[in-house]
Amino acid sequence: MSSLLQLLPFFEAVARLGSFTQAANQLGVTPPAVSQNIQALETRLGVRLFNRTSRSVRLSDEGKIFYRRVAPAMSQIDVAADDLRILRGQPSGLLRITLPQLAASLLVMPYLEEFQARYPEVQLELFTDDHFSDLVLGSFDAGIRMRAMLQKDMIAVPIDNGQRRVVIASPGYLAQRGVPLTPAALSEHNCLRYRFPGSGKFEPWYFRQNDEHLSLEVGGSLIFNEDRLIKDAALAGLGMTQRFRGTVQRELENGQLVEVLADYAGDSPGFFIYFPASRHMPLKLRVFVDFMREKQALQDMPQSAIAAP
Known part of the structure; x- marks a missing residue:
C-alpha cells in the first residue's frame, strides 16, 4: 500500500492540470495509474476529492480545502530540493507564471530565447x-499584474518602469x-x-500634463x-x-493608425x-525576476523582501 506522501504528487498534479491524462504525462505514468492512486487517496481520506465527468475533472469542495493545505507543503518539498540545487548553482524545475496577454507579449516573449539559453534546466510555463x-x-509560482490588481498579502517586485500609452485612431475616423x-476634447x-x-472596472486613460501624471475616465459606445x-x-x-505603444507600433508605422495627443502621452x-x-x-523564480528586471534596465532585486502593496 502506498504511503500518503507517495499519493500526494498524483493529487497535486491532477488538481493543478485538471486532467488525469496530462497528470500522467507529467508524472511519467499511465492514466489508469493516476486514477488508481487518486482512488486510493480518496479511500484513505474518506472523501471525494474530485468531481469527474466525461469532459472535466474538478476539485470538490473537500478537495479544494485539502489542496489549500497540501499545496504549501508540496512547495516546501520543492524548496528543499531547490536548496540543494543552489549548492551547485544551477536553477532547474518547472516555473509556472500567470500573467495577462499584454504582459506576455510586451515583457516576456521578446526575451524567451535568451532566458532558455541562460537557464536551460528551467521549464517555463506561461x-x-x-x-x-x-x-x-492554480499551483502558480508567481504572477504578473499591475500593482492596482494585486492582493495585499503579496510581495510585489517591479519588473518594468511603466509602458508608454498612445491615443490612436484610423485616418478615416479622424x-x-x-x-x-x-x-x-475626448468627450x-x-x-x-x-x-x-x-474587477469589472474600466481601464483609465493615462496622460502627462505639466509634468503631472493624470488618469481620465472616458465614454463611448463600445466596450x-x-x-x-x-x-x-x-x-x-x-x-x-x-x-500600449508596443502593441500598435506596426500599425502606426504603416499608417493604418495615427497617434493623437502625442504631447500628452503618459505611462501606465x-x-x-x-x-x-x-x-x-x-532559485528558479529569483533568476527569472532578476532576468526580467535586467531586460528592463532595473537593478537586481535586493536580498531583502520587496514591500508588498
Whole structure:
C-alpha cells in the first residue's frame, strides 16, 4: 500500500492540470495509474476529492480545502530540493507564471530565447489570463499584474518602469470626426474602452500634463475585455482608443493608425511580479525576476523582501 506522501504528487498534479491524462504525462505514468492512486487517496481520506465527468475533472469542495493545505507543503518539498540545487548553482524545475496577454507579449516573449539559453534546466510555463488567478489553487509560482490588481498579502517586485500609452485612431475616423487637441476634447469622441474581466472596472486613460501624471475616465459606445478586439475596432474606424505603444507600433508605422495627443502621452503604472509573502522564493523564480528586471534596465532585486502593496 502506498504511503500518503507517495499519493500526494498524483493529487497535486491532477488538481493543478485538471486532467488525469496530462497528470500522467507529467508524472511519467499511465492514466489508469493516476486514477488508481487518486482512488486510493480518496479511500484513505474518506472523501471525494474530485468531481469527474466525461469532459472535466474538478476539485470538490473537500478537495479544494485539502489542496489549500497540501499545496504549501508540496512547495516546501520543492524548496528543499531547490536548496540543494543552489549548492551547485544551477536553477532547474518547472516555473509556472500567470500573467495577462499584454504582459506576455510586451515583457516576456521578446526575451524567451535568451532566458532558455541562460537557464536551460528551467521549464517555463506561461498561463495567460486577464482574470486574476489564485496562485495557490492554480499551483502558480508567481504572477504578473499591475500593482492596482494585486492582493495585499503579496510581495510585489517591479519588473518594468511603466509602458508608454498612445491615443490612436484610423485616418478615416479622424477625417470624419476631427482630431482632439486636448484630453478634455475626448468627450466629443467615441472612445473604445476596456473593462477588466475580474474587477469589472474600466481601464483609465493615462496622460502627462505639466509634468503631472493624470488618469481620465472616458465614454463611448463600445466596450471590450480583449486588447486585440479593441485594436481591430480602431482599425475599422469605429472609434479611438488608448493602448500600449508596443502593441500598435506596426500599425502606426504603416499608417493604418495615427497617434493623437502625442504631447500628452503618459505611462501606465508598471507591471509587478508577485508571490505570497509567506512563501520561500526558489532559485528558479529569483533568476527569472532578476532576468526580467535586467531586460528592463532595473537593478537586481535586493536580498531583502520587496514591500508588498
